Amino acid sequence: MIEAIIAAIAGAVLGVGSKTVYEQQQRKAGKRKADHEIERAEKKAADLLKQAKEEADELERERRKEIKKTEDRLLDRQSALDRKLDELDKRGERLRAGEDEVEKLKDEIRDIRTRQQEKLEKIAGLKKQDAAEKLMQMTERDVKNDLVGLVSKLQKEAEDDADERAQMILVTAMERMSSEVTAERTVTAVKLTDDEMKGRIIGKEGRNIQAMQRATGVDFLVDDTPGMVVLSSFDPIRRQVARLGLEMLMKDGRIHPGRIEEVFAKAEKQIEKEVMRAGEDAAREVGVVGIPKELLQLLGQCKFRTSYGQNVLLHSTEMAHIAGMIAEEIGADVRTTKIATLLHDMGKAVTHKIEGKHHHIGAELAKKYGMSDEIVHAIMAHHDDIEATTPEALIVRICDAASAARPGARNISAENFAERMRDLENVATSFPGIDKAYAISAGREVRVIVRPEKIDDLSSIKLARDIATKIESTMQYPGTIKVNVIRETRAIEYAK
Numbered sequence: 001m002i003e004a005i006i007a008a009i010a011g012a013v014l015g016v017g018s019k020t021v022y023e024q025q026q027r028k029a030g031k032r033k034a035d036h037e038i039e040r041a042e043k044k045a046a047d048l049l050k051q052a053k054e055e056a057d058e059l060e061r062e063r064r065k066e067i068k069k070t071e072d073r074l075l076d077r078q079s080a081l082d083r084k085l086d087e088l089d090k091r092g093e094r095l096r097a098g099e100d101e102v103e104k105l106k107d108e109i110r111d112i113r114t115r116q117q118e119k120l121e122k123i124a125g126l127k128k129q130d131a132a133e134k135l136m137q138m139t140e141r142d143v144k145n146d147l148v149g150l151v152s153k154l155q156k157e158a159e160d161d162a163d164e165r166a167q168m169i170l171v172t173a174m175e176r177m178s179s180e181v182t183a184e185r186t187v188t189a190v191k192l193t194d195d196e197m198k199g200r201i202i203g204k205e206g207r208n209i210q211a212m213q214r215a216t217g218v219d220f221l222v223d224d225t226p227g228m229v230v231l232s233s234f235d236p237i238r239r240q241v242a243r244l245g246l247e248m249l250m251k252d253g254r255i256h257p258g259r260i261e262e263v264f265a266k267a268e269k270q271i272e273k274e275v276m277r278a279g280e281d282a283a284r285e286v287g288v289v290g291i292p293k294e295l296l297q298l299l300g301q302c303k304f305r306t307s308y309g310q311n312v313l314l315h316s317t318e319m320a321h322i323a324g325m326i327a328e329e330i331g332a333d334v335r336t337t338k339i340a341t342l343l344h345d346m347g348k349a350v351t352h353k354i355e356g357k358h359h360h361i362g363a364e365l366a367k368k369y370g371m372s373d374e375i376v377h378a379i380m381a382h383h384d385d386i387e388a389t390t391p392e393a394l395i396v397r398i399c400d401a402a403s404a405a406r407p408g409a410r411n412i413s414a415e416n417f418a419e420r421m422r423d424l425e426n427v428a429t430s431f432p433g434i435d436k437a438y439a440i441s442a443g444r445e446v447r448v449i450v451r452p453e454k455i456d457d458l459s460s461i462k463l464a465r466d467i468a469t470k471i472e473s474t475m476q477y478p479g480t481i482k483v484n485v486i487r488e489t490r491a492i493e494y495a496k
Helices: 002-124 128-176 195-202 204-216 236-252 257-286 293-304 312-330 334-343 358-368 373-380 391-404 412-429 457-474
Strands: 187-191 219-221 228-232 434-440 445-450 482-486
Touching: 187 236, 195 204, 195 236, 204 219, 204 236, 204 257, 204 434, 204 445, 228 236, 236 257, 236 293, 257 293, 257 312, 257 334, 293 312, 293 334, 293 358, 312 334, 312 391, 334 373, 334 391, 358 373, 373 391, 412 434, 412 445, 412 457, 445 457, 457 482
Parallel strands: 445 482
Antiparallel strands: 187 228, 219 228, 434 445
16 A cells, blocks of 8 residues: 555656656757747848848949939030130120221221212212202102192092992991881880779779879870770880889789889889999990999980980980991091990980080080090080081981981971970979979870978969960960869878
């Protein structure tokens, strides 16, 4: 038993000892392997370092070679430049020497010419200036007759060709600007949306239609044409305001005196914008810039004005195109001519406000707003009462006559009618205390609105009689004219 235990212990001891020996052998083997790997790594690193150094040395050698080549090229270029500079210096010296020789030769030539001239003057017995004058006299005497004949021939040819050339210029310009002409009318028709709308426009006891007529000065005729409201007025701007306001009222549906005044005031502002836009479009169409806004506003009003039935704005625009062509053909100032023709009739937009002839009024307005003297003169002289002294003014006068003389361009009866309507209103407004006056019903009635604080009821009756008497004594007209004086007092307060 004891032996078995001793044998077991001895076996265990031998086992542990053999294990320890084995582990020591393993550690030694691992150490030898690690040392071997380290040695290999060091050797590989040394080889790489040596290779990198060799490559760096090679790159350095190549870089040095390139630098050496560059330095050689620079030295060669510098040498070439030095040689060229030396050549330029030598050439400059030769040129300076040549210039000195040329100056010496010039001086010698001048001396020779002076000596020759002195000899010639001594031989001829004349100075140079006297000889030149004598030669000119001889030449003039020889060619004088030929020159007189040539001038006479040219003048005759110019006179023969002047009329034909002028006709060709005018015909060419008019042919390029030929257009249709539509005569303006004194009535505008507005279509009703339904039969019920007619009653709403008339209103209770006619209050609505009376408010419209007071606000616009336009006669509203609702019973003459089925399904239509006819707006009658000689003033086209009033008709446009009335048409636009009536269309806005029918679209909105609320028609009563308070709303009517509001809508027609809005329509009037809208027409003012349209007037400004028309003036700007006309200036843009003929290709001129720099016209003041005040003059463009007056020009735009001509869109709703007529002269003998001819639309004034279309007439002016057409004239500007024709005038530009003629000015370019004969060499006149195209811009001045175009602006003058475009603005020549703008005085017609304010003839009912300012006394005087429209061309004088237009010239004064153009001068007031900074137009040049040439434009002012051309506007003022486009009728025969003032002489046209510039080519531009003559062109304006010619184009005015050409545009107006085309068949169908003008209608004298329409102009006479419009003038009679204006005279009728001017007679009414000539009395004190008048707020507004409108000629309606084709001149058969003048509606006068007075200021209630200045004219009482009794004075209104007397005023109607006085206006009628003045119309009878100063105007010629067919039939009878009704004078309708309206005095209205309003009291307005606001609840806040």
